[in-house]
Amino acid sequence: MLGFAGGGLTNLVGIAILVVYLCGTLLLSDRRLGLVIVLIGSLLAAGMPVIHMTGAGVGVKRSAGAFFFVWTLYALGVTGIFGVILSVRALRSKRVDRG
Numbered sequence: 001m002l003g004f005a006g007g008g009l010t011n012l013v014g015i016a017i018l019v020v021y022l023c024g025t026l027l028l029s030d031r032r033l034g035l036v037i038v039l040i041g042s043l044l045a046a047g048m049p050v051i052h053m054t055g056a057g058v059g060v061k062r063s064a065g066a067f068f069f070v071w072t073l074y075a076l077g078v079t080g081i082f083g084v085i086l087s088v089r090a091l092r093s094k095r096v097d098r099g
Helices: 011-026 032-053 066-098
Strands: none
Touching: 011 032, 032 066
């Protein structure tokens, strides 16, 4: 109706990506692999505002949910950058501890 993607089995790809990110965050947080998963996921999250707002951009007057969508992208970008900072710090401290 508003140009959103329809339902279907293709949504399972996004769910699988989020499950891997969640496992890296919660189950593997004390290992280097978990920190690398968090780093990659955070980089992708930080890139979402850039991906979604290039080209035509998002105008608040275009649909009723555009304002909420823009602020959600801002929150996703901020938490993504913060996740990058935290995972890089943790990876650097792991390297110092082993050295």
